[in-house]
Amino acid sequence: MSQRVGQLAGIKFSKIEKQFGKLYALRRLDFDVAPGECVALTGRNGSGKTTLLRIATRLTRPTRGEVTFTGAAPGETPAIGYVSHALMLYEELTAAENLLLFAKLLEVPNLAARAAQLLEAANLTSRASSLVRTFSRGMKQRLAIARALLQEPSILLLDEPATGLDTESAARLVNTIRQLRDEGCTIVMSVHGESELSRLATRAVRLDAGALIADTRDGATFQNVFATGEVS
Amino acid sequence: MKLLSDTTVLLQKELQAEFRSHELLTTASIFILIVIVLFSFTFDPTSAESKQFGPGLLWLAFLFSASLMLQPSFLKERTNDTLSALRLAVGDPFAIFLAKLCANTVFLLITQLLLLLVFGVFFNVSVLPIFPKLALVFFLGSLGISTTGTALSAVSSQARMREVLLPILLLPLLVPVLIPSAEATRALFEPEHALRWDWLGILIAFDVVFLTALWLFGEYLLEE
Amino acid sequence: MTRTVVYTLLVCVLMGVSAYAAFYVAPTEATMGLVQRIFYLHAPSGMTSLAAFLVSFVGSVMFLLTRKPRWDWLAVSSAEVGVAFCTVVLLTGPIWAHPAWGVWWAWDARLTSTLVLWLLYVAFLILRTMIEDADRRAVVSAFFGVFAFLDVPLVYGSIWWWRTQHPQPVVFTSAALDPMMRKVFYLSWLSLMCLMAQLIRQRYELEASREELRALEQELEAR
Numbered sequence: 001m002s003q004r005v006g007q008l009a010g011i012k013f014s015k016i017e018k019q020f021g022k023l024y025a026l027r028r029l030d031f032d033v034a035p036g037e038c039v040a041l042t043g044r045n046g047s048g049k050t051t052l053l054r055i056a057t058r059l060t061r062p063t064r065g066e067v068t069f070t071g072a073a074p075g076e077t078p079a080i081g082y083v084s085h086a087l088m089l090y091e092e093l094t095a096a097e098n099l100l101l102f103a104k105l106l107e108v109p110n111l112a113a114r115a116a117q118l119l120e121a122a123n124l125t126s127r128a129s130s131l132v133r134t135f136s137r138g139m140k141q142r143l144a145i146a147r148a149l150l151q152e153p154s155i156l157l158l159d160e161p162a163t164g165l166d167t168e169s170a171a172r173l174v175n176t177i178r179q180l181r182d183e184g185c186t187i188v189m190s191v192h193g194e195s196e197l198s199r200l201a202t203r204a205v206r207l208d209a210g211a212l213i214a215d216t217r218d219g220a221t222f223q224n225v226f227a228t229g230e231v232s
Numbered sequence: 233m234k235l236l237s238d239t240t241v242l243l244q245k246e247l248q249a250e251f252r253s254h255e256l257l258t259t260a261s262i263f264i265l266i267v268i269v270l271f272s273f274t275f276d277p278t279s280a281e282s283k284q285f286g287p288g289l290l291w292l293a294f295l296f297s298a299s300l301m302l303q304p305s306f307l308k309e310r311t312n313d314t315l316s317a318l319r320l321a322v323g324d325p326f327a328i329f330l331a332k333l334c335a336n337t338v339f340l341l342i343t344q345l346l347l348l349l350v351f352g353v354f355f356n357v358s359v360l361p362i363f364p365k366l367a368l369v370f371f372l373g374s375l376g377i378s379t380t381g382t383a384l385s386a387v388s389s390q391a392r393m394r395e396v397l398l399p400i401l402l403l404p405l406l407v408p409v410l411i412p413s414a415e416a417t418r419a420l421f422e423p424e425h426a427l428r429w430d431w432l433g434i435l436i437a438f439d440v441v442f443l444t445a446l447w448l449f450g451e452y453l454l455e456e
Numbered sequence: 457m458t459r460t461v462v463y464t465l466l467v468c469v470l471m472g473v474s475a476y477a478a479f480y481v482a483p484t485e486a487t488m489g490l491v492q493r494i495f496y497l498h499a500p501s502g503m504t505s506l507a508a509f510l511v512s513f514v515g516s517v518m519f520l521l522t523r524k525p526r527w528d529w530l531a532v533s534s535a536e537v538g539v540a541f542c543t544v545v546l547l548t549g550p551i552w553a554h555p556a557w558g559v560w561w562a563w564d565a566r567l568t569s570t571l572v573l574w575l576l577y578v579a580f581l582i583l584r585t586m587i588e589d590a591d592r593r594a595v596v597s598a599f600f601g602v603f604a605f606l607d608v609p610l611v612y613g614s615i616w617w618w619r620t621q622h623p624q625p626v627v628f629t630s631a632a633l634d635p636m637m638r639k640v641f642y643l644s645w646l647s648l649m650c651l652m653a654q655l656i657r658q659r660y661e662l663e664a665s666r667e668e669l670r671a672l673e674q675e676l677e678a679r
Binding site: 260380383386387388390391393394397400401404405407408411412415430434438441442445449452453455 | 603
């Protein structure tokens with residue numbers, strides 16, 4: 001994949017609040033991601049990481065505040081790839097069918113070629129005609145990332161991508177993210193603690209109870225951001 | 233335009249998934265069969281009585297079956313959060329509804345026409361000569377059932393006790409489909425084989441009203 | 457507070473007057489006698505419940521368009537009041553029918569339609585109890601509220617046409633209304649509409665208070 005020249009995009013969260021009934025998932029969050037940054041988002045379960053990512057994709061509407069994108073043409077939303085915790089794959093379809101379905105909806109040019117290319121990069125070509133139901137978590141993960149990359153997104157959001165992966169799959173994931181980071185893709189990934197994956201990040205941010213409490217951009221060290229006395 | 237192409241792509245996916253597994257079609261057909269058989273024990277199944285009670289019981293069986301079988305329509309999109317993937321990829325969220333309700337109409341029609349043949353055998357009612365006209369009535373009725381049923385599947389999948397909730401919400405709403413469909417079917421079973429446009433008119437009105445309402449307000453059901 | 461008391465008193469007086477009129481002022485009907493007087497409660501209740509459901513529909517639509525919670529409060533308040541008036545229709549129907557015509561229930565078009573309406577809006581209320589999250593509950597039930605009301609004319613139309621096609625044994629209306637009867641009828645209707653408005657307002661304020669309580673609890677938790 002080529003360098004994303006001229007496609008760099010950043011995200012700006014302004015005064016974001018999100019309530020789910022009685023629960024405050026996010027409180028008055030002001031946060032921005034510079035184009036090309038690779039951010040590791042950490043925090044306990046329930047701290048608001050998933051909600052923040054979903055608000056960036058516009059799947060969830062904030063109760064107050066707004067999300068804007070820097071670096072994109074005015075009025076345009078940059079292409080965003082999203083890998084959710086649930087992976088969002090149709091188990092009753094094959095890997096190829098899953099990719100082609102979304103390629104058609106997203107109006108990806110040369111979709112057959114692109115799908116084949118992505119399957120190759122994900123090392124899934126041999127299993128392209130197998131039902132996703134038969135895949136391991138690692139394989140589903142690779143397919144989910146391949147799907148997220150269909151449009152060559154300027155922004156990639158990953159929600160706890162390392163969950164349930166064995167060592168080999170985790171290493172593969174790290175390589176993929178490293179490559180995307182080096183190509184200039186803006187990445188925000190939520191992680192649970194320090195790991196090889198989190199070490200790819202150029203910046204780390206910690207959320208707690210819906211508020212941003214530590215940021216390496218503001219001078220905190222990576223160690224401090226990830227330090228926690230509790231087990232998640 | 234994108235709405236049409238998105239709908240076609242999604243419709244193809246819905247049909248492909250179902251025709252591969254046959255889960256829904258099989259269980260729905262067996263369920264309707266069971267209901268018809270049980271209902272037959274409640275009256276004397278002579279040919280004359282069957283022509284009287286038959287259409288009503290047929291449509292009741294269809295309605296009960298639909299209120300159970302339409303539940304997975306949106307519920308299955310929640311297991312792996314595929315609904316979110318769809319929302320990110322389609323242009324107009326109405327495409328998601330449109331594709332599902334078209335697919336559900338097809339599934340309903342398939343099970344209904346199958347069971348119609350069984351009905352004809354059980355009750356010695358000759359259905360083949362009136363098959364095309366019956367197909368029209370079944371189509372208009374099924375369109376109404378699947379439009380409201382698909383919408384309410386999205387509603388009930390967000391609530392507790394959803395398996396019981398969907399029938400509670402759907403069945404009273406479908407009274408204006410049950411009555412015209414049963415009456416039009418009964419009229420076709422009569423010797424004149426008359427196609428009752430007064431009843432079909434009500435069905436068409438129902439379909440138009442609810443399709444429009446779903447188009448206007450459906451996207452609100454999908455948000456978070 | 458005083459406004460509520462005054463208005464409630466007004467409604468009570470109005471209802472008292474119309475009840476008196478229904479029993480003592482309206483002339484006795486020729487064939488059915490005393491029992492026909494229940495008509496002054498039965499028919500206006502039906503019209504009032506429809507009015508309440510219309511208000512609920514407006515609440516649902518406005519909520520979907522504006523997302524202001526007070527429209528949701530209006531929708532649920534008027535739906536509940538509508539169901540209450542619907543119940544009155546369904547109870548007074550048999551009470552009237554049995555002495556007058558010897559049957560508890562005749563599948564009369566209007567009464568049957570009211571029964572379906574009752575089922576629809578009870579379903580609406582049940583739906584609301586099945587969703588915890590207040591925002592989702594409001595959006596989802598507003599959607600069903602729209603569907604339910606759009607169904608109303610279709611329900612009435614299809615049931616009416618159904619009864620027209622099949623011979624009816626019994627008619628539920630008071631045939632030609634004598635002018636005095638007509639006046640009493642309109643008075644009853646007016647008093648019930650005022651009662652409806654007052655009940656909706658009380659229920660709405662209850663919902664508003666609940667919301668205030670919820671917001672305060674949240675603020676406390678946030679500290």
